Amino acid sequence: MKVRFAVAAAVAGLIAVAPIALAHHSFAAEFDGTKPVRLVGKLTKIEWTNPHSYLYLDVEIGGKVSNWGCESGAPGALSRRGFKKGDIKLGDTLVVDGYLAKDGSHLIDARRVTLPDGRSIYGGSEGDGGPGDPGSQKKQ
Amino acid sequence: MKLAAALLATSVLFFTATAQDTRRGSVPPPPKGPTPKAVDGHPDFTGYWRDDGNAHPHGNIGKDLPGFKLPFTAAGEAAHKFNVEHTVDPESRCLPGSIPREDAGDGGFQLLQVTGTTVFLYQYGTFRVIPTDGRKHTEDPDPSYFGEEIGSWDGNTFVIDSVAFKDVNTWADENADPVSESRHVVERWSRPDVGNLHLELLIEDPKFYKEPIHFQRSWVLAPGRETREEACTENNIDVSAGHLGPGPGSIRADGTRGYDTLAPLPPPPSKSNPAQTILPPGVKNLN
Numbered sequence: 001m002k003v004r005f006a007v008a009a010a011v012a013g014l015i016a017v018a019p020i021a022l023a024h025h026s027f028a029a030e031f032d033g034t035k036p037v038r039l040v041g042k043l044t045k046i047e048w049t050n051p052h053s054y055l056y057l058d059v060e061i062g063g064k065v066s067n068w069g070c071e072s073g074a075p076g077a078l079s080r081r082g083f084k085k086g087d088i089k090l091g092d093t094l095v096v097d098g099y100l101a102k103d104g105s106h107l108i109d110a111r112r113v114t115l116p117d118g119r120s121i122y123g124g125s126e127g128d129g130g131p132g133d134p135g136s137q138k139k140q
Numbered sequence: 141m142k143l144a145a146a147l148l149a150t151s152v153l154f155f156t157a158t159a160q161d162t163r164r165g166s167v168p169p170p171p172k173g174p175t176p177k178a179v180d181g182h183p184d185f186t187g188y189w190r191d192d193g194n195a196h197p198h199g200n201i202g203k204d205l206p207g208f209k210l211p212f213t214a215a216g217e218a219a220h221k222f223n224v225e226h227t228v229d230p231e232s233r234c235l236p237g238s239i240p241r242e243d244a245g246d247g248g249f250q251l252l253q254v255t256g257t258t259v260f261l262y263q264y265g266t267f268r269v270i271p272t273d274g275r276k277h278t279e280d281p282d283p284s285y286f287g288e289e290i291g292s293w294d295g296n297t298f299v300i301d302s303v304a305f306k307d308v309n310t311w312a313d314e315n316a317d318p319v320s321e322s323r324h325v326v327e328r329w330s331r332p333d334v335g336n337l338h339l340e341l342l343i344e345d346p347k348f349y350k351e352p353i354h355f356q357r358s359w360v361l362a363p364g365r366e367t368r369e370e371a372c373t374e375n376n377i378d379v380s381a382g383h384l385g386p387g388p389g390s391i392r393a394d395g396t397r398g399y400d401t402l403a404p405l406p407p408p409p410s411k412s413n414p415a416q417t418i419l420p421p422g423v424k425n426l427n
Contacts, residue, residue: 025232028389033399035420049375061425095415097405120408127246129398
């Protein structure tokens with residue numbers, strides 16, 4: 001338990017000091033902050049690309065399967081937070097928490113990705129003004 | 141157990157470092173020491189510089205003005221409205237951020253100073269090259285995103301004087317504030333010590349602003365960092381698939397971007413709280 005706590009705390013600390021990257025666009029220009037989504041599904045495609053990385057999941061509800069895209073930070077940003085290419089492979093089950101695209105498509109902004117090893121990684125783009133963004137939280 | 145102690149110590153170190161700064165995401169204190177000198181005797185600004193965490197509201201060119209209120213002319217007000225309602229963020233379309241936006245945003249940058257030239261390397265493959273060979277502005281410069289930029293020294297201050305900008309596809313900052321092609325931008329850069337870089341910025345744009353805008357902020361040295369490859373158009377489906385709407389989204393009263401109220405995400409899953417898919421009401425799991 002102590003080990004788990006320490007790992008979680010260290011990961012959170014690493015997120016806290018991750019170098020800020022320039023947001024490619026504002027969170028609010030694309031995603032609906034009133035529509036949180038949790039997706040649990042099997043990884044069908046991985047795109048380690050710029051300006052965003054994408055994880056695609058087959059999500060099953062009531063026997064029906066649909067494919068969803070999960071937009072997250074660029075590969076360099078994820079890597080600096082401890083989320084490396086080798087941490088996932090096709091067929092893995094991921095849990096992705098985020099917000100639905102305003103255009104209603106099956107695309108979410110992945111603010112939190114829970115990996116097969118249990119780690120939860122911040123997936124957003126710093127400076128985009130989205131939830132959890134260390135670069136643009138409302139000043140407390 | 142040793143692993144746990146090491147990780148916990150690391151975490152405490154990081155949290156202690158960030159607690160000294162004004163917002164999460166800030167770096168530990170920069171190195172201390174005197175300002176390095178270039179071969180010509182001027183301060184050498186070479187290094188990777190990142191936001192010092194003190195620019196509030198970040199990405200807002202009006203951050204130093206009372207109430208963050210920019211002194212728009214009628215044309216400036218109309219240009220801002222147009223940007224918010226009809227323009228997809230130019231940077232999201234992989235266009236150069238231009239000046240002053242690159243000075244107002246949160247992205248770090250690498251500075252390379254050599255004799256006769258200073259180079260800024262930004263994210264997404266954007267760069268600017270500033271001649272410091274004594275040349276003057278040309279008679280009729282071609283318009284460009286960063287304008288015609290001329291560098292010079294005022295004592296230990298590096299001055300960049302820029303004119304002749306493009307008249308489209310440019311926001312002044314992340315909030316979609318406008319700037320016109322006829323603006324005149326003067327940047328005064330200084331490096332008071334090895335670890336800190338400071339900017340005093342002046343924007344004169346009488347077409348869109350009734351008064352000159354003054355803006356200042358600082359960056360800290362990030363040893364070991366460099367500008368990385370980021371192929372902006374590699375997979376830009378936000379734009380190519382039409383997901384991204386116009387404007388920056390909502391602007392809060394404190395001058396930052398984002399929603400005033402957010403529906404919270406569920407807590408992280410755990411063994412005792414296994415995850416299951418949750419969709420918003422009315423959203424179907426159909427392709």
